[in-house]
Amino acid sequence: MSKLKTIAIVGRTNVGKSTLFNRLIGKKQAIVHDLPGVTRDRKEGIAHLSDISFRVIDTAGLEKETALSKAMWAQTQKAIDEADIILMVVDARSEINPLDKDLATDLRKVKKPVFLLANKCEAKEQYIAATEAYVLGLGDPIAISSEHGLGMVDLYQALLPYFPKEERNIKSDEVKDEDKPLNLAIVGRPNVGKSTLVNQLLGQERMLTGPEAGVTRDAISVPFEWKGNKVILTDTAGLRKKARVTNSLEKISAADSKHALDYAEVVIVVVDAANPLESQDLTVARKVVEEGRALILAVNKWDTVRNQTVVKNTIKERLHNSLQQVKGLPVVYISAKTGMGMDLLMKEVFRIHKVWNKRVPTAKLNLWLKSMTEATPPPLASNGRRIPMKYMTQVGTRPPTFVIFSSNPDELPESYLRYLSNGLRKDYGLDGIPIRISMRKRANPYADKKK
Helix, strand or coil: CCCCCEEEEECECCCCHHHHHHHHHCCCCCCCCCCCCCCCCCEEEEEEECCEEEEEEECCCECCCCHHHHHHHHHHHHHHHHCCEEEEEEECCCCCCHHHHHHHHHHHCCCCCEEEEEECCCCHHHHHHHHHHHHHCCCCCEECECCCCECHHHHHHHHHHHCCHHHECCCCCCCCCCCCCEEEEEEECCCCCHHHHHHHHHCCCCCCCCCCCCCCCCCEEEEEEECCEEEEEEECCCCCCHHHCCCHHHHHHHHHHHHHHHHCCEEEEEEECCCCCCHHHHHHHHHHHHCCCEEEEEEECHHHCCCHHHHHHHHHHHHHHHCHHHCCCCEEECECCCCECHHHHHHHHHHHHHHHCCCCCHHHHHHHHHHHHHHCCCCECCCCCECCCCEEEEEECCCCEEEEEECCHHHCCHHHHHHHHHHHHHHHCCCCCCCEEEEEECCCCCCCCCC
């Protein structure tokens, strides 16, 4: 095997470099703590992302200048000199600060590939905030969460061109998701059949079930395989309205279910066919969408429904009125008790997961944006001119997240963003998943280069 490439992780203190290092090497070798500056020397390990392997170096975080920080920076500089590729990490939860800008200025002078990672992107707000890192002039930021493992596929795809086939462990033309199991969560109101569904999928009475509501109190995760595909299946406690969650045990159960949602990739919201899509069902579904997860609606106890056409029409109407932000949401009619619809349900799980991970090349996006704005021009700004759409790029997957640059983005109405979102769904097969589009003012990334 040829000599492994070296990748250095750099950035200021407390942005999550050590957490990323641990994620890449697959074990907690680097100490992680909220206290800034825990890492002071270089730490090395062998990392693996799907079929590529490399030597990775964790470095000390940049701090205000002191005698110790100078020595720490000297160690970081050695890592940069040794590296073939550099990963600069910033914190998406905080603003870009002068230390970030100073480091980016130095890295722009390095004649090596540099990738900008916006870390701590667990929620919608962080994904949008990650786009602020464009001002550093290091290209498209890759939104990740080192703690939760989000964005690793995007990082893999960015690194892949620098690893020829002969340097890969697996010769394949397909980009794989690191051969990790798919995280699938089952949520819904109490007593809709969540645990029965889990038992049916597992083929065993793994979860305790009963006719009374609230039998399941903990979020329980179980690994299994579905037709050769690895899955981590999580059963959760029934989600009730906040006003009805009174005792401490219920509050802990609700928090545990919320925690399961944070780690899930695909979420199945189970509803009772006898009372489909009540207000609480829609609240749960909206929460899943807000968290950016891929969503499937499973209508359980379908074998007990007499007038199925009426119920289907009711569900269709309620989805149209209350969940327009995920047009084309997959709806599967099942019976967890008899096993009806299990194959179709799991087929939808893997299909929607693939859509959730979809990436559209920048060149295609900008040709598409041009055609959309020509077909329906943006509205006039306060200066009497059309709001310009200068550039569009996809900054993340899981879910697909896009940024459009304009000289006056604040004046673009939400209705026009919905027009673009609907166009993306139609033209790129993104039905049934959340899509995030944000507007940014186009700025000169090199404005602060000279000081």
